[in-house]
Amino acid sequence: MQPERVLAGSGDIVQLVGIYFHTHLSERTIATSVAVEDAATLSQRERQCLAWAARGKTLAEAAVLMDITPRTVAFHLENARRKLGAVTIAHAVAQAVRRGLLP
Numbered sequence: 001m002q003p004e005r006v007l008a009g010s011g012d013i014v015q016l017v018g019i020y021f022h023t024h025l026s027e028r029t030i031a032t033s034v035a036v037e038d039a040a041t042l043s044q045r046e047r048q049c050l051a052w053a054a055r056g057k058t059l060a061e062a063a064v065l066m067d068i069t070p071r072t073v074a075f076h077l078e079n080a081r082r083k084l085g086a087v088t089i090a091h092a093v094a095q096a097v098r099r100g101l102l103p
Contacts, residue, residue, distance in 0.1 A: 042101060046080035049073050051102050054093045 042050075045066075052062035052073075059070040059077075066073070077089050084099075086092035096102045 042080055042083055042096070043076070046076045046083070047096070047101060049076040050080050050093055050096045053077060053089055054097065054102055 048066060049062060052065060057065065059073045062073045063070040077092070080096070081087075081089055081092040084092045084095040086095050093102075
């Protein structure tokens with residue numbers, strides 16, 4: 001089969017596929033850039049809390065190490081989780097490590 005004949009008969013389909021691909025790629029790019037911007041705005045405390053969580057520390061242990069309350073640690077971890085678009089704190093830690101946000 002000749003490619004020219006196939007393209008001539010299905011130009012509309014090829015155009016629709018191109019539009020779909022462009023739309024899909026644009027949405028992914030926007031979503032990624034928003035996630036990166038949010039991740040870049042992690043506060044120092046959020047990064048510290050994530051770092052202690054990555055080392056396996058509990059809320060209470062991290063609180064003692066940072067001289068804050070466990071509730072404050074939970075607050076910072078939850079903010080970091082939300083900013084990173086993660087489902088759990090473990091997922092947030094994985095995202096932060098993957099993006100190079102933790103030492």
